[in-house]
Amino acid sequence: MSAGTIFDINEFAIYDGPGIRQTVFLKGCPLRCSWCHNPEGQNPSPELMINKASCISCGHCKKVCNNESCIACGKCVSYCPLNLRKICGELLTAKELAEYIRDKSDYYANYGGGVTFTGGEPLMQPQFLAETLSLLPDIHTAIETSGYADNKIFNSIIQLIDYVIMDIKLVDSSLHLKYTGAENKIILENLASLCSSNKKFVVRIPVIPGVNDNKTEYSAVAELVKDAPLLERVELLPYHKTAGAKYEMINRKYTPMFDVNRPVFIDQEVFSQYGIRSVVL
Amino acid sequence: MRKRIKDLRKFFVYDKAHHSCRQKPCDPMLLASEFQRNNTSDTDRAVVRLKYTLDNEKPVVFRNEKIALMRTIPNPPELFTEEEMEAIKTSHRIHERGEVCNINVDYSMLLDMGFNAKRREISESIKKFQGCNDAASVHYLEQLISILDSVETLAKRYRIEAEKVGNMVVAENFAHIPENPPATFLQALQMLRLLHFTMWCGNNYHNTLGRFDQYMYKYLKNDMDKGLLDYDDALELVEEFFLSLNRDSDLYPGMQQGDNGQSLVLGGLNEDGSDSYNVLSEICLKASLELKLIDPKINLRVSKNTPIERYILGSQLTKQGLGFPQYSNDDVVIDGLIRLGYDKKDAYNYVVAACWEFIIPGRGMDIPNIDALSFVKAVQDATFEKLGHSRNFEEFLSFVKENIRKQADEICENTKNLYIFPSPFISLMMEGCVENAKDISIGNRYNNYGIHGTGISTAVDSLASIKKYVFETGEISAETIIKALKNNFNDYEQIRNKLRYEAPKFGNDDDYVDSIAVSLLDSFAESLHNRKNERNGIFRPGTGSAMYYIWHSKKTPATPDGRDSGEEFAANYSPSMFARLKGPISIIKSFTKPDLKKVINGGPLTLELHDTVFRTPEAVSKVAMLVKSFIDLGGHQLQLNSVNRDTLLDAQKNPEKYRNLIVRVWGWSGYFVELSKEYQDHIIKRAELSI
Ligand code: SF4
Ligand code: SF4
Numbered sequence: 027m028s029a030g031t032i033f034d035i036n037e038f039a040i041y042d043g044p045g046i047r048q049t050v051f052l053k054g055c056p057l058r059c060s061w062c063h064n065p066e067g068q069n070p071s072p073e074l075m076i077n078k079a080s081c082i083s084c085g086h087c088k089k090v091c092n093n094e095s096c097i098a099c100g101k102c103v104s105y106c107p108l109n110l111r112k113i114c115g116e117l118l119t120a121k122e123l124a125e126y127i128r129d130k131s132d133y134y135a136n137y138g139g140g141v142t143f144t145g146g147e148p149l150m151q152p153q154f155l156a157e158t159l160s161l162l163p164d165i166h167t168a169i170e171t172s173g174y175a176d177n178k179i180f181n182s183i184i185q186l187i188d189y190v191i192m193d194i195k196l197v198d199s200s201l202h203l204k205y206t207g208a209e210n211k212i213i214l215e216n217l218a219s220l221c222s223s224n225k226k227f228v229v230r231i232p233v234i235p236g237v238n239d240n241k242t243e244y245s246a247v248a249e250l251v252k253d254a255p256l257l258e259r260v261e262l263l264p265y266h267k268t269a270g271a272k273y274e275m276i277n278r279k280y281t282p283m284f285d286v287n288r289p290v291f292i293d294q295e296v297f298s299q300y301g302i303r304s305v306v307l
Numbered sequence: 308m309r310k311r312i313k314d315l316r317k318f319f320v321y322d323k324a325h326h327s328c329r330q331k332p333c334d335p336m337l338l339a340s341e342f343q344r345n346n347t348s349d350t351d352r353a354v355v356r357l358k359y360t361l362d363n364e365k366p367v368v369f370r371n372e373k374i375a376l377m378r379t380i381p382n383p384p385e386l387f388t389e390e391e392m393e394a395i396k397t398s399h400r401i402h403e404r405g406e407v408c409n410i411n412v413d414y415s416m417l418l419d420m421g422f423n424a425k426r427r428e429i430s431e432s433i434k435k436f437q438g439c440n441d442a443a444s445v446h447y448l449e450q451l452i453s454i455l456d457s458v459e460t461l462a463k464r465y466r467i468e469a470e471k472v473g474n475m476v477v478a479e480n481f482a483h484i485p486e487n488p489p490a491t492f493l494q495a496l497q498m499l500r501l502l503h504f505t506m507w508c509g510n511n512y513h514n515t516l517g518r519f520d521q522y523m524y525k526y527l528k529n530d531m532d533k534g535l536l537d538y539d540d541a542l543e544l545v546e547e548f549f550l551s552l553n554r555d556s557d558l559y560p561g562m563q564q565g566d567n568g569q570s571l572v573l574g575g576l577n578e579d580g581s582d583s584y585n586v587l588s589e590i591c592l593k594a595s596l597e598l599k600l601i602d603p604k605i606n607l608r609v610s611k612n613t614p615i616e617r618y619i620l621g622s623q624l625t626k627q628g629l630g631f632p633q634y635s636n637d638d639v640v641i642d643g644l645i646r647l648g649y650d651k652k653d654a655y656n657y658v659v660a661a662c663w664e665f666i667i668p669g670r671g672m673d674i675p676n677i678d679a680l681s682f683v684k685a686v687q688d689a690t691f692e693k694l695g696h697s698r699n700f701e702e703f704l705s706f707v708k709e710n711i712r713k714q715a716d717e718i719c720e721n722t723k724n725l726y727i728f729p730s731p732f733i734s735l736m737m738e739g740c741v742e743n744a745k746d747i748s749i750g751n752r753y754n755n756y757g758i759h760g761t762g763i764s765t766a767v768d769s770l771a772s773i774k775k776y777v778f779e780t781g782e783i784s785a786e787t788i789i790k791a792l793k794n795n796f797n798d799y800e801q802i803r804n805k806l807r808y809e810a811p812k813f814g815n816d817d818d819y820v821d822s823i824a825v826s827l828l829d830s831f832a833e834s835l836h837n838r839k840n841e842r843n844g845i846f847r848p849g850t851g852s853a854m855y856y857i858w859h860s861k862k863t864p865a866t867p868d869g870r871d872s873g874e875e876f877a878a879n880y881s882p883s884m885f886a887r888l889k890g891p892i893s894i895i896k897s898f899t900k901p902d903l904k905k906v907i908n909g910g911p912l913t914l915e916l917h918d919t920v921f922r923t924p925e926a927v928s929k930v931a932m933l934v935k936s937f938i939d940l941g942g943h944q945l946q947l948n949s950v951n952r953d954t955l956l957d958a959q960k961n962p963e964k965y966r967n968l969i970v971r972v973w974g975w976s977g978y979f980v981e982l983s984k985e986y987q988d989h990i991i992k993r994a995e996l997s998i
Contacts, residue, residue, distance in 0.1 A: 037890025040920060040929040046892075046936075086800070107800060109808045109887070130816070133892060136939075137932040307922060 029119045030154030033066055033146070035126065041307055043168035043189050045139025048127065052155065053115045055147040056174050058207040059195065060283045061234050063269035066276050067146035072115030074098050075275045080110055087111060096277075114276070120154055124161035131165045140166025140188070149175035152183060159186040170230070173213040173220075180216045181223075190227035191261075192220055196238050197246035205237055205283060214250070221254035230261040230307075235288035244296040252300045259303035264290045308597045309539075311371055312546045318369075319554050320600060321966070328367045330379045337384040343391055350729040350746060352386045354450045357509040357732055359384065361457045364508070366468035368477055374497050374547050375465055375477045376504045378555040383510045386728055399726035402674055404560065406728050407748055409513040409568060409676065411658045412506070412736035413669025415522045418498055421488040422455045425735065429455075432741050444744030447731070451741065454732050458505055459485060492536060495526035496548045502736070504555075509732050512560045513568025513661035516552075516603055517668045520573050520588040527587050538590070545587075546594045552602040565601050565977025568661030574617070575608035576637045578655045584617065592620050592632075599627050601969055601977055606659040609938055610637040618931035625930065625947045626921040630971025633663065633911060633946040636938045640665055643907030643943070647847055649753065663851055663879075663944055664757050664909035670738045672750050674725075675757030675847065675908055678718045679855035682766035682827060683863050683876065685710035690773070690792065690867060694785040700778040704770065704823075708830040715758075715834035715846075722756055723841055754844035757908035760831055761856040762876035764883045767813040767827060768868035771820040772806045792865045795872040807869025807885060814882035816893035818900075825901045832905035849908025850880035850943070875989065880944075881913045884992060891916070895937045903943040911944035912937070913971075915993055918951045946971065952994040955979065959987055 034051040042049050054070030055062075062068065066075055074096050087102040100113045127141050134140050141162070148155050149171055159167060168189035173180065184190060194217065195210075196202040202210040220227055229251055233239050251257050267287075270280035297304040318324050338359060342352050360383045368375050387395065395401065417425060429448050436444040466481035480497045489495035506514045530536040536544075552569050559567040573591055574584035595605050607621050621632045644654035644665060653667045660666045664675030689706040697703035727748040734740035734747040776783040783802060791799035811820045828850070835846040860876040868883065877884050882894055891914050898912045921927050930947070937945050948971050958965035962980035970979045970990050979987065 035889070037892040038920075038929075038933060040926045041922075046929050046932055048892075104801065104804050104809070107804060109804070109885075130892060130896070133896070133936065137929075137936060305923065305925075 027119045027121055028153045028157050029117055030123070030151040030158075031070060031072065031115050031117050032123065033115050037130075039142060042142040042144065042170060042191065043139070044166070046134055046137040047139040047142050047168070048130065048134060049142045049144050050123065050127070052143060052145040052148040052151050054150045055145055055172070056150060056208060057147065057172055059232075060205045060237075061232060061265055061269055063266075063272070064146070065273050065278060065280075066114045069276075070146075070150065072098050072113050072117070073276055074100075074102075075112050075114040075272075076277075077108075077110040078274050080108055082108065120157035120161060123158050127158075127162060127165065131162075135166065140168065142168040142170060142191070144170040147172050147174060149179055149183060152179045155183060156186060159183070173216040174208060175212070175216065177212070177215055177219065181219055184220065184223060184225055187225065190220060190225050191230055192217060192227055193230050193232065194247050194250075195232060195234075197243060197250065201237070205234075217250060221251055221257070224256070226256045226258055227254075228258050228261055230263055233262050233264045233290045233292065234284060235265055235286070235290045236284045239291040241293060241296060244293055245300075248297055248300040248302055252302065257302065259305055260297050262292060262294070262304060262306045264292065264306065308546065309543050312543060312550070312598075315372060315547065315550055316598065316600075319550055325367070325369075325377055325554065328365070328377065328379055329381055330363075330365060332381045333384060335382060335385045336388060339385045339388045339391070342386065343388045349386065350447060350450065350731060353509065353729045354454060354731055356384055356386060357454060357505070358457045360508040361461045361505065364461055364464075366461070366465045368465065368469040368472050368474050370472060370474055372474070372547070373476050373493060373544065374500055374551050375469065375474075375481075376497075376500050376551065378504070378507070378558055380508075381558050383508055386510075395726060399724045400722060401726060402677060404510075404512070405726070406510050406512060407672075407730035407733050408511055409515070409660045409664075409666075410671060410673070410733075410737075410747075411515045411517040411660070411666055411668040412733055413522075413738070414499055414502055414517070414736060416669065416736045417485070417502055418495060418522070419488055422459060422485045423487065425741075426452055426455055429741055432744065436744055441744070447744045447746070448741070451731055451735060454735075458501065462501060489526060492523070492526040492530045492541065493544055495523055496544055499523070500548065500551050503552075505732055507555065507559060509730065511730055511733055515568055515658065515660055515666075516571040517658040518573075518575070518656070519571050519603075520585060520591055521583060524585055524587050527590075531586075538586070541587075542590050542594055542597075545590050546598055549594050549598055549600065549603060553600050556602055565981070566661075567602065569602045569604060570606055570659050570661060571603040572606045572608060572658045573632075574613075575657075576610055576641065576655060578652060582612070589620070592624060595629070595631075596620075596624050596627065599629065599969070601629065605632040607632040607634050608637050609634050611939060613935075613938070615928070615931055615935060618934050619928050622921070622927045622930040622934065622947075625916075626918075626927060626949055627969075628918070628949045629969050630946065630948050633659070633944065634934060634938065635659060635663075635665070635909075635944045636942055638938075639903055639941060639943045640907060643904035646904060647755070647845060647907065653753075659909070662853065662909075663911050663946075664849065665907060667753055669736065670751055671753040671755075672737070672747055672842075673753050673755045673757065673844070673847075675755075675849070676759060676851070676853055677722055677756040679759035679761050679852065679859070680711065680714050680718060680831065680848075681761050681855075681859045681863070682711070682831075683762035683769070683859065683866060685714060686766045686769045687863060687866065690769075691789060694773065694777070694789060697785075700774045703773065703778075704826065707766075707770065707827070708834075711827070711830050712834040715831075715838075718758060719835075719838055719840070719846060725841065750842045750844075754840070754842035755847050756840050756844060757847045757849050757851075758835060759849055759851045759853055759855055759908070759910065760828075760906070761852045761859045762863075763824065763827065763850065763880060764813045764886070765860075765866055765868055765870055765876045767820060767824045768810065768883055768886065769866045769870075770823045770827075771812070772810040772867045772869070774819075774823070775810060776806070788867055792867065795865045796869075803865075803869050803871075805869070806867060808887065810868065812868075812883060812886035812888065814886055814888045814894045814897045816889070816896040821897045821900045824897070828901040828903075828906050847908040848906045849910045850903070850906050851908065851910025852876070852879045875992075879910045879913055891933060892936075895933070895940060895942065899937065899940040899942045903941065907943065909944060911946040912942060913946050913948065913993075915948050915950050918949045918954075921949055948993075950990075950994040952991060955987070955991045955994055959991070
């Protein structure tokens with residue numbers, strides 16, 4: 027039985043697939059998008075997370091720690107009177123995760139939903155994910171993925187899934203490298219196989235001011251998916267300034283490479299010209 | 308929304324321009340000293356006071372309104388001098404202000420009849436009592452007629468004023484009503500406004516509106532059938548009526564601005580299982596959606612067969628941040644009321660009182676908020692007195708239950724010698740009052756008392772901590788926990804944090820804890836079962852808290868759930884404020900486990916949803932599904948808020964920018980910036996829990 031690391035499970039997810047869903051966040055991501063709003067999902071290992079905004083500097087946490095730099099041992103967590111510290115990331119087996127999901131799966135099924143795996147990048151833990159999925163054959167499953175994974179892995183997981191939410195950040199490959207730290211070749215290949223697969227899917231574009239909010243990028247995406255028979259729609263997710271909120275919590279600085287204050291340019295026209303349904307989330 | 312309504316909303320609500328027409332406040336003791344000197348009877352005082360207020364009202368008619376009436380006298384005078392009040396209080400229990408309040412009159416008893424016919428009915432009754440030489444009853448009934456006279460005179464003065472300012476619509480309406488029953492929907496609205504207005508003039512408060520979509524429907528239908536009104540015209544009139552409820556509301560007594568009890572109930576099952584929701588119900592929802600005002604507060608009666616579209620409309624309203632609609636589940640409430648002894652017919656006709664209590668229109672003189680039991684105190688006392696000697700958790704729990712029973716004894720005993728001021732005008736709209744010449748204040752068909760229960764989640768969580776750490780793992784000894792609580796956790800910080808953040812909590816869909824809630828609520832119900840009050844009514848247990856939760860929590864020391872001394876309980880039937888929970892679905896699953904039919908006085912589960920969950924129409928329909936799931940699982944009453952903590956914090960800092968920001972407080976909605984800091988802070992804290 028394989029084990030994996032998750033950093034959250036949410037109830038009542040309403041933007042991540044059909045119906046009311048629970049979402050499982052798998053920890054670890056190969057990309058480093060400049061606009062990432064879940065930075066705690068990037069590092070595959072558990073790490074300490076502190077809600078510094080509410081800290082009253084009582085010093086209780088410092089008293090119990092003997093380590094120069096944090097090793098995420100978790101000792102200080104229970105000393106905070108405000109419960110501001112937690113170890114983000116929990117190791118559990120596929121069976122444990124599947125049982126947890128199953129506990130309320132009837133509820134979600136009643137309201138047209140199921141479970142969505144997201145992250146981080148869920149495809150970074152393929153074996154854990156595949157095993158979990160194999161234990162949930164009767165539950166509606168979805169995945170939200172960056173598509174940055176080996177083509178074989180991508181295809182085999184997609185086969186186990188009912189519904190795919192595929193992020194497309196940038197079609198321009200050099201800009202993709204610049205803003206996410208990785209090339210998009212493999213992503214576009216996976217998108218192509220998704221387009222010709224037998225899975226219902228949506229394409230989600232995080233709309234980042236001055237980065238991809240232009241007609242060229244929108245039409246490039248439309249061009250790539252225009253012939254996919256099972257594409258449900260394109261979802262535009264406008265950047266929001268609160269994206270930076272969690273960096274401080276994991277002791278990192280938020281240094282976006284774009285102007286966060288610039289209003290985003292939304293253009294749904296481009297998609298309708300291609301006959302593609304689009305929605306702004 | 309039509310321009311005329313927009314203009315009226317700006318005039319009355321945003322600019323409050325009509326306030327300049329108000330008279331100076333009168334001396335509250337204006338009448339009372341003379342009453343005392345003449346030893347006037349209480350009923351006569353109430354009649355004189357009401358007539359005084361009506362007679363001194365100054366008619367004000369605006370050009371572009373179709374439904375007139377505004378208060379110019381800010382404060383109706385008192386009935387008793389301070390000295391008399393002191394004396395009354397030494398020998399009687401006085402509920403709140405002593406006035407009849409928080410009931411739902413049957414407006415149709417005057418509306419459908421008109422005053423002329425009502426006068427004839429009263430005269431018949433007078434003859435009957437003359438026949439048996441019952442002078443007191445005759446006098447009472449004559450007083451009722453004199454009130455009708457005063458209301459008619461006021462209506463006549465309004466007609467004259469309307470003619471003077473050239474508002475012929477208002478003038479014509481007052482030429483017809485209230486002597487005659489309304490001929491049109493507009494006249495019915497004007498007459499309802501007049502009746503409601505008169506209740507407030509008599510110092511009655513928490514005057515609920517009840518099943519507006521039922522008792523007003525025939526007037527609307529008639530006009531629509533005749534082609535006098537179309538849907539949009541009707542919407543405009545309903546909007547104007549709703550606006551009228553916001554004209555004088557700052558004068559209404561309540562705990563805070565907004566706590567005025569103008570609740571309105573839509574839809575509901577008929578006895579034959581059919582659905583009473585009609586076009587007027589929908590118009591009301593739309594009107595509320597367009598107006599975005601705190602009054603009236605909308606309650607939606609639903610059941611397992613309610614179509615999802617209605618929940619979607621409701622969720623669109625929730626999205627506005629008004630804190631309503633509040634949903635009540637007919638499948639649970641009606642059965643619960645029948646079990647308490649309400650007639651089937653009446654149970655099906657239930658409405659919601661000022662906040663959330665279930666009451667019966669026209670037949671109930673229930674006092675659904677007469678007192679509150681503190682679940683936390685029951686646990687607290689047991690912890691200090693019995694924990695050290697309890698052999699196991701079950702034994703300890705039985706001590707807690709015994710404490711619940713003891714509190715119930717005390718509460719019931721304390722309700723005795725109740726005295727309520729007479730309310731002759733209200734009596735005209737309550738069953739049997741005219742026939743029997745009996746004032747409503749003495750009682751009616753139903754005279755039940757409702758008892759709230761505060762701090763349920765704090766109590767449940769405390770018991771779960773004790774069960775786990777004292778009796779199961781043995782990690783914390785009884786002695787240690789008692790010492791820690793007595794010291795308010797000073798020097799016991801680690802224990803506090805464990806209890807507070809690691810212990811099992813009510814609201815996580817965990818049977819270990821939830822079963823304790825089931826058992827505490829059952830025990831509350833049992834402790835009141837089969838008791839009678841002095842009015843021959845019963846006691847009804849409920850899951851509401853009203854403001855009792857603030858009073859109770861302030862004087863409660865630290866608790867075994869890790870709550871610090873004095874820290875607030877959650878309001879109503881809701882999870883603890885600091886419990887870290889998995890989400891709304893677990894909360895709903897936990898909170899629908901108890902048998903809520905047994906505790907049906909009323910009191911909602913409250914969920915705070917972050918305003919981002921309403922971003923798209925699809926998302927709103929998923930919120931609707933969440934609501935439906937609560938009803939499907941057997942929940943009794945639900946209230947949702949759409950909140951954003953950042954907005955609230957900004958509003959606290961810059962109130963001038965947020966004059967119209969509306970929030971739900973407990974049973975009612977109010978303007979955030981008009982609340983006292985204490986309530987603002989509570990709401991901000993609640994918003995932190997949003998999902
Ligand atoms: S988790 Fe806390 S105690 Fe452990 S190393 Fe990090 S700071 Fe120190
Ligand atoms: S214990 Fe908590 S509140 Fe105190 S300094 Fe550490 S993080 Fe801040």
